[in-house]
Amino acid sequence: MQEIQGKTRTVQELLGNAKYGIDYYQREYQWQTKNISELIDDLTNRFLEDYQPGDGETEFAKYGYYFLGSILISVNDTKKFIVDGQQRLTSLSLLLIFLNNLQKKTSSKTINIESLILSENIFGKSFNLDVPERNACMEALFIDEPFDATQQPDSIVNLVERYNDIEELFPEEIRHEALPFFIFWLQTKVLLVEIEATSDNDAYLIFETMNDRGLSLSPTEMLKGYLLANVTNLNQRALADNTIKKWLLEFKQIAKEADADFFKTWFRAQYAQDIRDRKKDAKPKDFDLIGTEYHRWIRNNAESVGLKTSNSFFKWINNDLNFYARIYKQLLDASKGLTEGWERVRYNADHGFTLQFQLLMAPLQSSDTEEIIKQKVALVAWFIDSWLNRRLWHFKSNSYSNMSYGIFQITKKIRGLDVETLRTTLIQRFEEVISAEKLDFSNHLYLHKQNSKTLHRQLARMMDWLERECGMNGNYQQYIVRSGKNAYEIEPEVLNDSYKEKKSPLK
Structure with missing residues (x-):
């Protein structure tokens, strides 16, 4: 193996007037709405933690960085080929195209980012991510024209749909005055590690090593180890181990990160007591910490969760974990089909509103009967559906960054409520929301x-x-x-x- 180089790069350094090919075996772009939503939420939330209107160069210099992960590159003659990381770089390119189009419409101050998207030589312009079969689609997106993906391969369909997702999910509060700041922050403060190998063989060996051997334990694996270590009775530990394994296998069959999504949703729905204040330099709290380190959060908050003795750990796994995992799985199924009584779970999911699962699980208790569970979920799904549609009617964004704070406050209000109290609380809260946000149907809805x-x-x-x-x-x-x-x-x-x-x- 020849020399391997790993360097930290800003987005500007990585993509500026660069040229990357993608090997034929991994040219499919596979990201779905959930993936692009998480990317947008992570980037915009990190930016908004520091941004304040009127910030100057001195304040901007203190903005925090965001690490977007690593990419693996093989250098072949003068061209670089992406061995690992094309999903992120493709999505980043789509975001840059969107930002380039958006700033032309809404910002009086524009930043030239075209060199991060395409480059020019004596033979003309071409995209920095050089995949010939994508060119027609990328060109249409770049010049802000519709592209008909009918009869196109899934990869092209995904490009168009993920670009549409970005248009829909990008927060309203960054679309105007804050936009140049966000673009400049994205260029200079978002970092990736570029791992460069000088031969394909070396690159593929690194890729296999990174994916097959020597990987760190995942947060879920660390959580599992912590929980089982505190069940000292060997028979109970074996039963608890089987319970956890059962659900981890179930979630693995659904999606790569379904287990992590479950634990974050469950802990936020049932246990989180606070959330980061919406002001500059505010510290992350329960809601935020669960999102980044749920395994560590449980360890640090074990007593408040009720985990004090070996028996309490066992009961929590076999009763609570088992109960909420089953419900979460049912909610995931309902979000993909049309379950009788829970149709609105599907409608909310089709809006890309991932926060609904947290709110749906908040009033549930492990002692609830199946009928009570059905009623509670139906009530909360109705509330979300009605709220989202009124916001959409008024062209308000339902993105994660816009909704997470308000959804968390409602989560705390309805946690563990019985059916009638839940109904009364949701109706009252709904009336407060539509009044405060002036959400009525007197305005004309139009298409854009x-x-x-x-x-x-x-x-x-x-x-x-x-x-x-x-x-x-x-x-x-x-x-x-x-x-x-x-x-x-x-x-x-x-x-x-x-x-x-x-x-x-x-x-």
Whole structure:
């Protein structure tokens, strides 16, 4: 093996006038809405921790850094090939294209970031992520024109859909005055480690080593070890071990990080007592710490959770963990289908609103009967559905950064409530919310680029409701398909007029 170099790079250093190829065996872009949502949330939340309107160069210099992970590069002659990390770099390129288009529309001060997206030589311009089969799609996105992904490979469909997700999820509070600051922060304060090998063989050997051997324990594995170590009765430990293994296997079959998502959601729903204040230099608290180190948070808060004796650890695993894991799995299933009584869980999920699981699990107790569980989930799902739709009607963002603080406050209010108290509390809170945010239906809703996906889902629901009211089978799950040969779309004339005028009412 020849010399291996690992260097910390800013986004500007990594992508500026660079050229990367992607080997044929990994050219598929596979990220889904959840992945791009987490990236946007992580970046924007970290930026907003430091940003204050009116900040100057001195204040900006004190902004914190964000580490985006490592990428593995193989250098072949004069060109670099991405061996590991293309999902992140592709997503980062989509974000940069979006920011480049956005600043032209909304910011009086623009920052030249085109060199991070494409570069130019004597033969013309080309994208820095040089994947020929993506060029037509990337070109359309770059010049801010719609791209028809019908009959395109899944990778191209994902590019278009993830770009649309970015348009929808990017927080409103960064779209105007804060935008140049965010772009400059993204260029200079977001870091990646570039691991460079001088041959393909060395690069693939490193890749295999990183993925197959010598990896650090995951937070879930560390949590499991801590819990089982505190169950001193060997028979109980064996039973607890089987319980944890069962659910980790279940979650592994769902998604790579489903286990981590479960523990974060459960701990936030049932135990977190505070959240970072929305002001500069505020310290992370329960909600935030659970999101980054849930295994350590449980260790540091064991007594407040009720983990004091070997028997309490055993009961917590076999009763509580078992109960909430089962419910979480049911909620995940409901978010992908149309479960009778829980249809709104699916509708909320189709908005990309991942915070709903935390709120749905907050009022549940391990002693609840199946009927009580159904009623509580249905009530909370109704509340979320009604709130989201009123916000969407008023063009308000339902992104993680906009909603996490308010959702957490409601989580605490409804934690462990019985059905009737829960109903009363949610109705009261709903009335407070629509009054404070002035959410009514007196304004005209119109179509624009950022809400086309949202309106498509709304129209799908309306059609589904009409069909059911007429005694027919509803076809919601067919109507929400937006790509491929069976795609449904909003009438093109309405779409085009709305893009041009930005104020055409929905027809």
